[in-house]
Amino acid sequence: LRLHGCATWFYAQPGDPNVYYHRADAPAMPISNLCAMYPGLERERGSGPHGHGFRALYRLLEIVDLVVFIGFSFRDDDVMHVLLKSLADRRGDLRLLIVDSTYTEHNVASRLEEAARRSTFPAYVPEDGTIEALKLVYGVDAGFDETILSKCKAMLERKEN
Secondary structure, eight states, X not given: OOTTEEEEEEESSTTOOOEEXXXXXGGGSOGGGEEEOOTTOOSSTTOTTHHHHXXXXXXXXXXXXXXEEESOOXXXXXXXXXXHHXXXXXXXXXXXXXXXXXXXXXXXXXXXXXXXXXXXXXXXXXXXXXXXXXXXXXXXXXXXXXXXXXXXXXXXHHHHO
């Protein structure tokens, strides 16, 4: 899920609720039609398409066994509070795989603990062993996707045992 949109998501015109992907011609699109939300600068909290994305993330986090974060900084409280709330509400552990060139399990656990203190919702910080990290550079390191898939399989197999 891309919760904040990206530099290639645009509305066709102001007021259009639909978002269109313009990878090839993004530089030609008017910046006023850009569909990207910067945390804290959104006009209407919870509105679509971003609010829909946060709610979809919450529903998925309630049922999946493993979530993979690629390049997420763990600084956005909106995303962090959705994650922490889902961890508090769900039955069973959720495993987190962090794919980044700098973050470790300890960095992420620390950021989750800090976000939990700022949350107005019930929050649960994962226990040791449920967060793992791979130090990879997205799209640069050889075997990027194979490495991630192998790690996911190993984490899921450990969960079953």
